[in-house]
Every structure is written in structure tokens, then in C-alpha cells.
Amino acid sequence: MRLATTLFTSALRAASRNSSVASIAGRIVGQQAQSRAYVSSSSPPPAEGFMPGVMTSKLIKRTAEEALRNPELANTGAANGETRKMNLFQAVNDAMAIALATDETAVIFGEDVAFGGVFRCTTGLAETFGRDRVFNTPLTEQGIAGFGIGMASVGHTAIAEIQFADYIFPAFDQIVNEAAKYRYRSGGIFNVGGLTLRSPCSAVGHGAHYHSQSPEAYFAHTPGIKVVIPRGPIQAKGLLLASIRDRNPVVFFEPKILYRSAVEQVPVGDYELPLGKAEIVKKGKDVTVVGWGSQMYVLENAIQMAEKRIPGLSCELIDLRSILPWDAETIAASVNRTGRLVVAHEAPRTQGFAAEIAAEITQRCFLRLEAPVQRVCGWDTPFPLVFEKFYMPDIIRCFEGIKKVVEY
Amino acid sequence: MAQMERDYLSNFPTLSLPAAFSQPIYPKTMLRTLLSTIRRGPIIHQLRTPVLVSAIARPVRAFASTTTPLQEAPNDKRGEKVHFLGATSSYFVYEMKFIQNMEPIPTYRVMDQNGHVKVQQDELEVSKEMAVKIYKDMVTLNMMDLILYEAQRQGRISFYMTNYGEEAYMGSAAALQPEDVIFGQYREAGVLLYRGFTLDEFMNQCYSNEGDIGKGRQMPVHYGSKKHNFQTISSPLGTQIPQAAGAAYALKRAGRKNCVMCYFGEGAASEGDFHAALNMAATTKCPVIFFCHVTYDPYVTFFRSISRNNGFAISTPVIDQYKGDGIASRGIGYGIDTIRVDGNDVWAVYNATVAARKLAVEENRPVLIEAMTYRIGHHSTSDDSTKYRDRKEVERRELDNPITRLRKWLEVKGWWGEAEEGALRTDRKKEIMRSFNAAEKRKKPAVMELFTDVYDKLPPNLVEQQRELNELMEKYPEHYSTEAYAKGK
Ligand SMILES: Cc1ncc(C[n+]2csc(CCOP(=O)(O)OP(=O)(O)O)c2C)c(N)n1
Ligand SMILES: [Mg+2]
Numbered sequence: 001m002r003l004a005t006t007l008f009t010s011a012l013r014a015a016s017r018n019s020s021v022a023s024i025a026g027r028i029v030g031q032q033a034q035s036r037a038y039v040s041s042s043s044p045p046p047a048e049g050f051m052p053g054v055m056t057s058k059l060i061k062r063t064a065e066e067a068l069r070n071p072e073l074a075n076t077g078a079a080n081g082e083t084r085k086m087n088l089f090q091a092v093n094d095a096m097a098i099a100l101a102t103d104e105t106a107v108i109f110g111e112d113v114a115f116g117g118v119f120r121c122t123t124g125l126a127e128t129f130g131r132d133r134v135f136n137t138p139l140t141e142q143g144i145a146g147f148g149i150g151m152a153s154v155g156h157t158a159i160a161e162i163q164f165a166d167y168i169f170p171a172f173d174q175i176v177n178e179a180a181k182y183r184y185r186s187g188g189i190f191n192v193g194g195l196t197l198r199s200p201c202s203a204v205g206h207g208a209h210y211h212s213q214s215p216e217a218y219f220a221h222t223p224g225i226k227v228v229i230p231r232g233p234i235q236a237k238g239l240l241l242a243s244i245r246d247r248n249p250v251v252f253f254e255p256k257i258l259y260r261s262a263v264e265q266v267p268v269g270d271y272e273l274p275l276g277k278a279e280i281v282k283k284g285k286d287v288t289v290v291g292w293g294s295q296m297y298v299l300e301n302a303i304q305m306a307e308k309r310i311p312g313l314s315c316e317l318i319d320l321r322s323i324l325p326w327d328a329e330t331i332a333a334s335v336n337r338t339g340r341l342v343v344a345h346e347a348p349r350t351q352g353f354a355a356e357i358a359a360e361i362t363q364r365c366f367l368r369l370e371a372p373v374q375r376v377c378g379w380d381t382p383f384p385l386v387f388e389k390f391y392m393p394d395i396i397r398c399f400e401g402i403k404k405v406v407e408y
Numbered sequence: 409m410a411q412m413e414r415d416y417l418s419n420f421p422t423l424s425l426p427a428a429f430s431q432p433i434y435p436k437t438m439l440r441t442l443l444s445t446i447r448r449g450p451i452i453h454q455l456r457t458p459v460l461v462s463a464i465a466r467p468v469r470a471f472a473s474t475t476t477p478l479q480e481a482p483n484d485k486r487g488e489k490v491h492f493l494g495a496t497s498s499y500f501v502y503e504m505k506f507i508q509n510m511e512p513i514p515t516y517r518v519m520d521q522n523g524h525v526k527v528q529q530d531e532l533e534v535s536k537e538m539a540v541k542i543y544k545d546m547v548t549l550n551m552m553d554l555i556l557y558e559a560q561r562q563g564r565i566s567f568y569m570t571n572y573g574e575e576a577y578m579g580s581a582a583a584l585q586p587e588d589v590i591f592g593q594y595r596e597a598g599v600l601l602y603r604g605f606t607l608d609e610f611m612n613q614c615y616s617n618e619g620d621i622g623k624g625r626q627m628p629v630h631y632g633s634k635k636h637n638f639q640t641i642s643s644p645l646g647t648q649i650p651q652a653a654g655a656a657y658a659l660k661r662a663g664r665k666n667c668v669m670c671y672f673g674e675g676a677a678s679e680g681d682f683h684a685a686l687n688m689a690a691t692t693k694c695p696v697i698f699f700c701h702v703t704y705d706p707y708v709t710f711f712r713s714i715s716r717n718n719g720f721a722i723s724t725p726v727i728d729q730y731k732g733d734g735i736a737s738r739g740i741g742y743g744i745d746t747i748r749v750d751g752n753d754v755w756a757v758y759n760a761t762v763a764a765r766k767l768a769v770e771e772n773r774p775v776l777i778e779a780m781t782y783r784i785g786h787h788s789t790s791d792d793s794t795k796y797r798d799r800k801e802v803e804r805r806e807l808d809n810p811i812t813r814l815r816k817w818l819e820v821k822g823w824w825g826e827a828e829e830g831a832l833r834t835d836r837k838k839e840i841m842r843s844f845n846a847a848e849k850r851k852k853p854a855v856m857e858l859f860t861d862v863y864d865k866l867p868p869n870l871v872e873q874q875r876e877l878n879e880l881m882e883k884y885p886e887h888y889s890t891e892a893y894a895k896g897k
Pocket of ligand 2: 673674675701702703
């Protein structure tokens with residue numbers, strides 16, 4: 001391990017002399033991952049857990065052709081055709097490397113980020129871009145958010161990491177009362193559009209109360225910020241670059257269970273994917289199924305199960321991607337075709353974001369709906385360690401939700 | 409003059425009213441306006457706040473207040489005295505000077521590294537019984553850590569945090585009364601052990617089984633025990649610190665002669681909650697002891713148990729965490745009696761806590777104890793610590809460990825020897841393994857405990873959700889297997 005790390009840093013140094021920094025950072029991270037995989041046979045399971053459905057998911061793009069077939073990538077820096085195998089943390093790392101390489105004012109900071117961060121997302125960046133651009137902060141989330149707001153208020157690009165989404169709450173005031181209202185309260189003369197807060201979220205199998213939460217709904221109640229959650233490496237890179245460059249503060253949640261388990265051929269170029277736009281990842285005509293982040297793989301499996309058990313059934317699967325502002329139009333258009341809607345998320349059901357979707361879609365599609373909108377969510381309890389499998393909106397529960405709207 | 413103003417001014421013990429009003433910066437009207445904006449009642453006692461200095465050197469006998477009462481010394485040799493609201497005792501100067509460093513804060517010790525007592529005989533009064541209990545508990549804690557740490561590495565439990573190198577905080581547990589309330593961070597298993605939390609109770613919690621007081625809901629090491637006045641551990645850092653102040657205020661109001669003990673790391677002391685806590689405790693005069701474990705490691709603040717083996721690698725060098733003279737300097741800034749101790753010296757920790765408890769309980773003064781420890785990282789198979797540390801330094805420090813230092817002291821006293829050591833280790837190993845194996849075999853708590861304790865009673869939404877889950881479990885028994893779980897409601 002030590003040797004690997006030494007090789008890693010010297011390779012970085014050598015590489016940064018003669019090639020595009022961004023692509024190198026990505027490649028080096030790849031090497032690091034390989035050396036980790038090598039030692040992992042004797043190690044216990046990874047902290048971010050396993051996500052079984054991902055390995056076989058059709059949502060995962062395993063070849064360059066598949067990856068580039070995406071129309072959203074046309075006319076972007078991805079179009080030149082080169083891709084590289086990356087997992088989600090490497091894709092996030094790659095996006096940040098590009099952000100730093102293309103924007104002199106961009107900096108990355110947070111707890112323990114200088115040596116790579118707890119989930120390795122910032123690996124190698126301090127070595128490549130310097131300690132003044134990628135640095136550790138003291139252990140204070142409110143400080144981190146406020147510091148980022150300050151940098152952004154004078155036109156810089158601040159990419160801050162909150163170590164776990166469960167620990168974002170000390171920063172709630174800075175995000176909700178400050179970042180979100182900065183533009184509005186100044187009559188538009190100031191803004192903190194350069195701020196992006198990244199944070200690992202959602203269940204991992206053993207995270208208990210404080211390493212499992214999906215707090216997107218708290219932030220979705222806050223006009224002035226954007227909230228984004230990617231489902232895989234290609235999405236993560238494009239959405240993160242868009243978030244960093246978007247002229248509004250963005251809270252970017254990364255489902256930590258996907259950091260290693262989701263691996264795709266990711267375009268190496270500089271590309272962005274649209275914020276505020278949902279993506280139909282599977283076409284269907286009878287039921288619209290909406291989710292985001294790691295829940296997408298649960299839903300994919302639930303749909304498979306439903307389509308197998310209910311002959312002739314065809315479900316449409318939509319990745320919401322942006323929680324705020326959210327793409328009601330795409331969902332409504334889909335529901336107007338299918339007449340049925342199921343929404344699933346890990347966060348507790350009451351006041352979860354599914355409630356907003358259900359209300360809005362009921363209003364827009366009332367006459368087309370064949371069944372009440374079904375929400376499949378975590379129960380209204382804290383996230384419980386030993387009862388996780390009973391708490392989760394798992395395949396069975398999502399399948400039952402689909403069945404309910406079909407049989408209504 | 410309004411009663412309120414008189415009350416207010418009576419808080420300046422040696423300052424006569426005319427003197428106060430003769431200060432040019434306090435025209436009567438301005439003072440009135442100020443006063444009328446300040447809340448009613450006896451206020452700003454804090455103007456008597458001590459600037460603790462000498463308590464550091466001799467805590468047991470000489471910790472009496474070092475407050476310098478405001479003297480009628482209008483023009484001492486430093487300059488003309490001036491009393492600002494909210495500044496303790498200032499004076500005017502005509503030379504501009506920024507202050508960066510105060511005198512370095514010393515580190516209080518009772519013994520040297522070889523267990524030789526270096527303070528006056530009567531400054532260490534401990535019975536053989538207590539000393540041996542402390543030692544045995546420190547050894548037990550260390551053995552339990554080794555086993556559970558290994559169990560975590562093998563994937564048998566989901567998480568663990570060790571107490572390696574910090575075992576001397578056992579001295580603080582010994583200095584408290586059992587009714588003193590504990591608010592911990594996550595490395596205070598030793599306090600529970602000292603208070604009689606059983607090995608079974610530790611193991612049941614780490615295995616999240618039906619014997620776990622916390623019903624398997626939290627990660628391992630998130631212990632809590634009402635019986636032992638130990639509030640349940642919570643992962644978000646720093647949150648317990650202001651809570652400790654509030655609990656202490658309540659104890660004071662209830663007239664209980666007890667204090668609250670609050671533990672946290674130097675990393676957590678960067679959270680806003682830490683600063684809020686010290687300030688609130690000082691202004692509301694809470695009987696609380698803030699105990700900061702500073703893992704004094706020149707390079708690595710946090711790099712342990714959970715870090716290497718399961719991918720959580722948390723490692724922020726102290727230089728990125730803060731720039732001042734430790735955490736202790738902050739206590740002084742908040743007007744709190746503060747002491748720094750050698751965290752490898754169990755008797756320094758003990759003495760400081762005894763003295764702190766007296767200040768807290770008898771005088772309602774919050775206290776900050778900063779315990780400097782060196783984290784020994786070679787208990788893991790990780791070779792990473794060598795990346796950050798000079799090997800010689802590690803070796804030199806490893807010779808000094810709180811457990812070996814106390815053992816040397818006990819041996820000098822003639823209270824401990826090879827035979828006792830051998831017997832202790834054999835017995836404890838057996839007991840720990842027995843608890844460990846038993847805990848591993850026990851069922852998880854009953855599934856319906858998922859819904860209890862969210863509120864005192866189940867609200868309708870949870871009743872409904874519980875019913876929904878029950879139906880699902882009946883419909884898909886193979887998917888929701890409850891074999892590993894206890895039966896029951
Ligand atoms: C609010 C919050 N932010 C981040 C974390 C993640 N975290 C867990 S332990 C730790 C380091 C704590 O260091 P310190 O307080 O010095 O305690 P030590 O582990 O060194 O005893 C961090 C950053 C957390 N638990 N809570
Ligand atoms: Mg520490």
C-alpha cells in the first residue's frame with residue numbers, strides 16, 4: 001500500500017509535466033483503485049457497502065458506444081469519443097480535476113480532503129493542483145459552508161465537501177438563510193453562484209442513524225439553491241461539472257454506496273449534463289416510476305420483477321436527477337401517457353420529496369390518473385442499524401407499489 | 409438611581425458608584441440606555457471571572473481562585489485603568505500592539521515517564537484499592553479494544569473505535585461521583601467500565617443484539633446507560649458539548665451536588681457547538697467539566713480503527729485543525745478555569761479532575777481540562793502511520809503509554825507484580841471472550857422495535873406503517889426472514 005502510494009504520487013508529478021492535468025488525475029485514480037482492489041481480497045467489505053443490482057444494471061454503460069449514445073452528450077466535450085473506465089468516486093474526482101484545470105479561481109476544501117477524503121473523491125488533487133487549492137479545513141461544517149459562501153460572494157468557485165450528508169445540519173443555517181437568499185436579498189447585485197457543496201448520502205448497509213440519511217427534502221424546501229443527485233459515474237461527472245459552473249449555489253449529494261460499485265465507461269472530455277432535467281432511462285407505457293440516486297437500481301429491479309409477474313406490463317423509469325428545481329414537465333408528460341405513478345426514495349415518507357411530486361402530478365394529471373400516486377419510502381423513523389433491510393424501500397416494496405397502481 | 413442600575417453596579421465589588429460615573433466614557437445616560445437593554449435580574453456576574461493561571465501547577469491544594477478582584481488602582485504602572493463593560497480589567501496605552509501569544513500553557517504532571525511521583529507527597533492521595541481498580545480497568549479496556557477491533561476487521565461487527573493511548577482518562581472517571589452525569593463523544597467506554605457497565609453489556613451493544621440497551625439501532629460503541637448516568641453517544645461531533653452545559657445548569661437548579669462531565673476530541677472542538685457551550689457554561693455558571701482529549705500527534709489527528717480497514721480514512725493533521733495554544737487557550741478566552749495535563753499520566757488526570765469537580769460543584773464554575781495524549785497507531789496492521797510519523801518518535805513515545813506508566817508506579821509502590829499481571833490478563837481474556845462469544849450468538853432485537861421510541865407512543869402514521877410492514881413480512885417470509893431476530897411485538 002505504501003509503495004503503491006509512493007508510485008502514485010511520483011507518477012502524478014511526472015504526468016503533470018507533460019499532459020493535460022485533468023485526464024491524468026483520472027488515470028492515476030484508476031491506478032489507485034486497482035491497487036486497492038488488489039489488497040481488498042483480504043479486507044473486510046468496503047465502508048460504502050455493496051449495491052448488488054448495479055453490477056448487472058442496464059442503466060450502467062459498459063462500453064464507449066453505449067456511453068456516447070446519450071443525446072445529451074452531443075455537442076459537448078464528450079463527443080470526441082474517448083472514454084475510460086471509472087467508478088463514481090473517480091468520476092467525481094475527474095470532474096473536479098477538470099473544474100480546477102479550467103478555472104483558476106476554483107478551490108476544493110473540507111474535512112480530510114487534502115489526502116483524498118474519506119471516500120477518496122479528492123485523491124491526488126492536492127498533489128496536482130497545490131495545497132492552496134485543495135485543502136483541509138477544521139472540523140466545522142458551518143464554517144465550511146460559510147467559507148464557501150464568502151469565496152463565492154467575491155466571484156470565486158468554491159467546491160466544498162461535507163464529509164457525510166448526515167453532518168450537513170450544522171451548515172443548514174449558512175445554506176438555507178445565507179447561500180439560498182444571497183441573490184434575492186441583495187436585489188440581485190450579489191450572488192454565490194460559485195458555491196457547490198458535495199456530500200455523500202444514503203444507505204450503505206451498516207451506516208445506522210448518522211451515515212445513512214438522504215436529506216434532500218430539507219433542502220428542496222429552500223428556494224434559491226439547487227439540489228442534485230446522480231445515479232452513476234457518467235451522470236456524476238456531467239452533473240457535477242454543471243453544478244460547479246451553474247450560477248446558483250448547488251447541494252450535490254452522492255449516493256456513497258455507488259462510489260465503488262457503479263463503474264462505467266466515462267467520457268474523458270469536459271462535458272456537462274443539464275440541471276433541472278429528468279431523464280427517461282427506460283421507456284414504458286403503463287406505469288411511470290420515478291426515483292433518483294441509488295434507488296434507481298432498486299426500481300430497475302422492481303420493474304423487472306413486475307414486468308415478469310404481470311404479463312404485458314410495461315413501466316417507464318425516470319431518473320429525476322435534480323430535486324430542485326425539478327422537472328415536473330417530463331414526469332407529467334409521462335404520467336399523461338401511462339396514467340399511473342410510483343415514486344420511491346429512502347428518506348422517510350412524511351414530507352419526503354415524493355410528497356411534492358405526488359401533489360404536483362395529481363394537480364397536473366388528475367383526469368388522466370388511473371390510480372392514486374404511490375409513494376414507496378423509508379418509514380417515518382430514524383435510520384436503524386440492525387433493521388435496515390426492513391426499513392428500506394426495497395425491491396419487494398417497490399414491486400408492491402407498482403402492483404398497487406396497476407390493480408387499483 | 410433605578411434599582412436595576414444599583415444591582416448592576418453592585419457587581420463591581422470594589423468600584424464605588426461615583427468612581428464608575430467619573431469615567432468619561434460612561435456618561436450616565438449612556439449607561440442607563442445600555443442597562444435598559446440588558447435583561448433583568450442579577451446579571452453579568454461574569455465580570456468577576458477569574459483568569460486562572462496558577463491552578464495549573466498545583467491543582468489539588470492550590471486551585472483556589474486566582475481571581476484578582478478589581479482594585480482601586482487607578483493608574484498602575486501599565487497605564488490608566490479603564491472598566492469597559494465586558495472586558496475584565498483593562499488599561500489605556502499609547503503604544504499600538506497586537507497580541508499573538510500569551511505565555512505558553514504548561515502541562516501538569518504528577519509522575520514522570522517512569523512512574524516516579526514528582527509532586528509533593530500529599531498531593532497524591534489514592535488508596536491501593538482505587539489505584540488497582542483503575543489499573544485493572546485500563547488493562548481490561550485495552551484488551552476489549554484489541555478484540556473488538558479485530559472483530560470489526562473480520563467483519564463480525566460493523567464498526568469500532570478504540571481507546572488506544574487514551575486510557576488515562578480512567579483517572580477522570582475515578583475522580584467523579586457515580587451520580588455525576590456523563591456526556592461522551594465515543595472514546596469513553598472506560599468511564600462506563602469504571603462505573604460497572606458489564607462486559608456483556610459492551611458486547612451486546614457492539615453486536616447490536618437483543619441484549620443491547622439501545623435496541624441495535626446505533627452503530628457499535630454508541631453506548632448509553634441510565635443506570636450509570638451515561639447519556640447515549642451520538643455520532644455528530646460536538647453536539648454533546650452545549651447539552652452538557654444545559655444538563656449542568658439543570659443539576660445546579662435542582663440543588664444537586666453533582667457536576668456534568670463532557671468528553672470530546674480536539675477535532676470536535678472546532679465545531680461551533682464547542683464555542684457555544686463554553687460561552688454558555690461560563691455566562692450561566694454551570695457545574696460542568698469539559699474534558700478534551702487532544703491526541704497530541706505531530707502529524708495525525710484521527711487515524712485509527714475505523715480508518716484503514718473499511719475505507720473510512722479520516723486524517724487531518726493538527727496544523728490544519730487549529731493554530732492557537734491547544735484547546736486550553738480557548739477556555740481562558742471564555743473566562744473558564746482551565747488546565748492542561750499530561751494525558752498519559754493517570755494521576756495528573758485524576759488530580760485535575762478532583763480539583764475541577766470541586767470548582768464545578770462547590771463554586772458553580774465550569775472547567776476545561778485539556779489532556780494531551782499521544783496516539784499509538786501500531787495496534788493495527790496498517791503501516792500507514794509510518795507515512796506520517798517519524799519512526800523514532802513513535803518508538804520513543806510507545807515506551808510511554810498510560811498503562812505501562814501506571815504499572816511502573818504500582819510496582820514502585822509494591823502494589824502490583826508479575827503474578828498479579830499474569831492472573832489479571834488470563835482472567836480478563838477469558839471473561840471478554842466469554843461475553844464476546846455469547847453476544848455473537850444472541851438474536852437481534854425484535855423487528856417491531858424498528859417503530860418504537862420514535863415518540864413516547866406510536867403516532868397513527870407509524871401504527872399504519874407497522875401494519876404495512878407486518879403484512880409484507882407475512883406475504884414474503886423468504887424475503888423478510890426474521891430468523892436472526894428475536895420474536896416479539
Ligand atoms: C459533525 C460531524 N462531522 C464529521 C464527522 C466525521 N468524523 C467522525 S470522527 C472525526 C474526527 C474527530 O476527531 P476528534 O474530535 O479529535 O476525535 P478523536 O477521534 O481524535 O478522538 C470526524 C471528522 C462527525 N462524526 N460529525
Ligand atoms: Mg482527536
